[in-house]
Amino acid sequence: MDVRIGIVQTVKELEVELADDTDREKLQSEIDGALSAESVLWLTDRKGRSVGVPAGKIAYIEVGAPTTERRVGFGAP
DSSP states (O other), X not given: OEEEEEETTOSOEEEXXXXXXOOHHHHHHHHHHHHHHTOEEEEEOTTSOEEEEEGGGEEEEEXXXXXXXXXXXXXXX
C-alpha cells in the first residue's frame, strides 16, 4: 500500500510503501490520532525502516490501494 504525504512549504512529497497486508482502516485511525494530537506520525515501510513526520508539517495524506505490480527501472511508475 502506498502512502503519499505532502509537506507544508515544499513541493516535494514523501512516499512510503507499506506492506501489502496493511490494514487500511487501522492506518487511517493512526493518521487521525497523530493529526489530532499534533504528534509525530510514524510509519514503517515494507523494508522495516521507520519514517516519522511531525503532524504540524503535514499538508495532506493520500492513502493508495495495495500495489500488485512490481516496479522495475528508474522511470517505473
